[in-house]
Amino acid sequence: MLGTLTAFAEELRRTGLPVSLTETLDAARALGHLGIDERDQMRAGLAATLVKDADHLPAFETVFDLWFADLGVPGGVQAELSEFGTGDEEQPSGEGNGDAQAGGGEAGGFDGEPVSGLVSEALRSGDPARLAALARLGIARFAAIEAGRPVGVSYDLDRVLRGLGLDDVLAELLDQVAAGEELGTLGSGAVADPALRRRLAAEHLRGSAQALRAEVETEIARLLAAERGPEAVARGMRRSLVEDVDFMHASREELAALRRSLRPLARALAARLARRRRRQRRGALDFRATIRRSLSAGGVPIEPRFRSPRRAKPELIVIADVSGSVAAFARFTLHLVHAIASQFSAVRTFVFVDGIDEVTRIFATSSGIAEAIERVQREADVAAADGHSDYGAALRRFTERYLSAVTSRSTVLILGDGRGNYHPPQPEALAEIARRARHLFWLNPEPRAYWGSGDSVVDQYAGCCDAMVECRNLRQLEAFVDALA
């Protein structure tokens, strides 16, 4: 057991979780108190001792399921499975099917009818045991887990979900719900109002589908782990923690996860910055307050009092490239900067592709930052010529139209990868902005190693900036914004 535990901690470290030796010892002591019979208690105990950050819990769950897969798997599942099986000889055994599938590719020769019926039933019930049984059935039929093939959980996952026809069944059920058909309680419990019921039913179905997907993934990983050992599977499944996800190459799920973690991050950042501003006191001695305070100690000035000095807030000007390649990066940065707008005396925002437009008003008139960013993408007039970024033209136009916005109190922030599609870079325009501004920073979402390669002209701009900062993930972005305000 101890060996398993240290290997488990080792894998967590490889995923990026900071697990120390003392924490591993604590985990061992915790298991000493809990035993290993109750899987959920064991999970809670290990999580409490090894994971100290809520963002790391999903990564922990994945690894836990792999390492301790065989503990306390509900015994009833096998029975459930046979109950679900259509009871005929047609249902092939795992290996036999694997062979057939490997040759045939698609799940041909299969009667799809009973499967989609089962899927529909399971989605509607939302019962975890049913979903788990269905996941096993699907894997037995459609997955191609066999010796010698490279380990790929996502490959089998796709295959099983396609085989089950999950997306089609879900879409069909959602249509029926939207049309007002009564399909049973569907997670709406005691709610009687039809509109609320429809809403709850749709959520229930989507939730079940998500649960089924997760169940299939876990189960595949478990089967693979049993065959090849957990290390090999974990290597294939290792995902980046949210804060390490690269903006430029994030998948759709990763982008969603990023968006979710952005809001708490922004709130935390704002609270921290406000506090830091207040704490930087220690101005001149406040003589009156010190004397008044000393009266209670018989005239001995035990605690000197100080005035709190006011520090001027900087004025921020953000100029963001919103062309396709860096759009995700621009969105996150704009979101974060606007979420802490109160830390600046003013924020003006400009966006460009090959034309440039001021969008400060959009942020002022929208009810939320997310909405404002949506509107920026629709309403901003940023394309002048061919719709490919042209840093030179955009900066030149900025100096022509908006240069008066830049004063000696301004901090200018430029967001972009500096890939100008071989248009003339016109660094003198940037130099002009830099001369007027107090600070000029450039945030670049590309890895530093790529700077200056191909059509990247960042090295021509870098000289004008106070700093050109690599900003590929949330961690780097947060660190920069923290230092900025």
Add this chain to the structure above:
Amino acid sequence: MSLAPGAAAARLVSPAAVLDDLREVGYLADERIATVVYLAAQLGKPVLVEGPAGTGKTELAKSLAAATSSRLIRLQCYEGLDESKALYEWNYRKQLLRIQVEKGDGETGRPGWQAVEEDLFSEEFLLARPLLEAIRATEPVVLLIDEVDRVEVETEALLLEVLSDYQVSIPELGTVSARQVPMVFLTSNDTRELSEALKRRCLYLHLDYPSLERERAILLERVPGIGEHLADEVARVVRSLRQLELEKRPSISETLDWARALLLLEVRHLDTEVTANTLNLLLKYRSDLQLAAKELAVELS
């Protein structure tokens, strides 16, 4: 560490026992919470509780104190909290008075400086603040260090000695050690990353929004008079709202407020109209209200 385990350890003998004890005082925990509390009692380690506001972090410590009939000692953290407010402080004023009295009747038999010093730095002039109080307590205590993310990093270091060795050094008096391991809860709203050293010493518990079943049970427990039906409806609608991308998602306490308001309004069943009209009890931002109203496809009156 040869400290006697706290009275809590003897009482909280298994996760199931924790669950039952907490239920008796009206706190509905789940298995994860119960397991962590049980481990904390057995291992003598503090628990760091994080999670969104209004999910029962502080309540957990209070309820555990009630369940184990311990005294609750609370240290509310704020920026600028220092030793003198967290650990102990010498009562300057009283000491000054003492010296002045000394001057007044100074004709005969004046005690030497040594005697005065010993006298000045004795327990009589010591103001025990929450941390010292918890260490010195002879009866079972639960120490709650609330919103620990609000103190500066330097002040955190001060907590470390107390939390790892359960002792406090006072230069003039020596080291005060705990007679028993107190149950310690630290809560954090995650506005600041806590130091690695502090996290390492604690068990970590993340309190998220409750599951549907747990929230329904909480409603039935905390809102007398609410029927099974309405509790179920409220729990389901709140869960649905939490899935939206809101600035601030409704917490358990807001769910309870809403349920109480619905009772007062004599609502028997929820529909979109009632929901829309009372939404401002659940959502506190204008943009959230607009979004939720749009999602529920009703016009805000």
